[in-house]
Amino acid sequence: MIRALTAFARAGFLRLVAYRLRYVTGILTYTINVSVYYFIWRAVYAHAAPGTELRGYALSDLVTYVALGWIIRSFYFNNIDREIAALVEEGQVTTYLARPTSLLQAMTGLAAGESLFRLATFTGPITIVIFLLFPVGGPAGPAAFAAFLASAVLSFAIFAYLNFLVGMVAFATRSIAGLISAKHYTIQLLSGLLMPMAFFPDWLRLASDFLPFRHIAHTPAALYLGRAAGPELLGALGQQALWAAILLVACRWTWGRMVRRLVIQGG
Template sequence: MMGAYLDFIRIRFITMLAYRVNYYSGIVIYAINIGAYYFLWKAIFGEQQELAGFTVAQMTTYVAVSWMARAFYFNNLDREIANDIRDGSVATQMTRPYSYLLVKMMQGFGEGLFRLLLFMIPGMIIVCLIFPVTLPTDPMTWMIYLVMLLFSFLINSQINILTGLFAFFVENNEGMMRMKRVMVDLFSGVVVPIAFFPGWLAEIMKWLPFQAITYLPSSVFTGRTPGSEIAGVFGLQVVWFVVLLVPIWFTWRAARKRLFVQGG
């Protein structure tokens, strides 16, 4: 059975290859975004060598890594699930001998692998040639970051799945999906590192899963997180991954009891 799920990864990866030109243009767009943030933060730092625990070099690397990591963990699983619910195709998929939600996760991972190999890695190489990005030289840091990046994908995908499932209850969750996307980009630390948030808001963010998507992995990668705290930071990602399984399970259980087909 697991082989069937692996096929969903392979099929989505091959499907994405058909549209790879679109992602080549995406590399340019992300490079422009990184450049804009680089010059913005450079102006904010001015003559100062450190702000909120960030040095100029760390901030440059943080911006580049955060945006390129987004290229890997980003997906539209929420929109795919909402579309399946609206057109009624979810009813057919639920009768098949596999887990609908696990299939969606595998499809998202296939897309993520494509983005990693043909978007994130080439984009990071280009960005490193243009901007003064400082990459870690310790292989262990790279290994830890890659594992944390995987959990970034899992947590972001869980939030997307949970958002998509709300289409069972509200029928049109377009506004919710847009709000979710803004919240993830803002509160995960892609737009502004959480260290720059007001104290009270930064404390609130510690109790939300968004920091586990971008801020925590990028802080480890840039060396802002001391080696003695890495295990705790990674453990926090694992905790959020497990915690998010609970609302997904309850929402899916409730959704299956009230499914009605609107079209199809």
């Protein structure tokens, strides 16, 4: 079980080595994204006195928040949903059913390998470029930094499981291109990648407390900034871990049902 998972991870790692151009354009894309939000936030704070805080964030905090959000995105990102949609379209799911492995194991394994690859080769350079170009602050302390690292790993799990669930819809509807792009924007907004939850209207902030999305970008960045300490820090990590566990159970349940449906109805 675990052996197969690490084998998939190895394969995912190797698979990415094949694409060098994507690597270079990736660094550029991420730098541009951070630039855009950096200048937007600078414009927002332009007429305020230096040191002004909006909704509890100074400009320097926001720059750090946005930069960290993109830096960890370069690690946790994957295309599991698209890959499943492609498998369904090509009728390749049969191949997975005819093997002693589950699609969930295969997909999360491959994605984990890709993420480790990106962490080693991609996240590093992006971090350096972003820290050189923009005034990004350091972590609030060693505990905050450790919590941030653990949180980023949980971001990977939540993002991967959400993508897997979106991919599962492909079995029912054939084409999920629309759903994938809807999910993309939902996550971009509700994960807190664009701005901290504090900037949301009250009702949306309240709603996001009951959704898994904010744990993808907001929780790790907030931990880095030291917005939660002591029991609160553990509480934030615990909530994130709980969501990862809930989504994992949901993925397993959905895949199990999908297998039964495929096997009984014949795809």
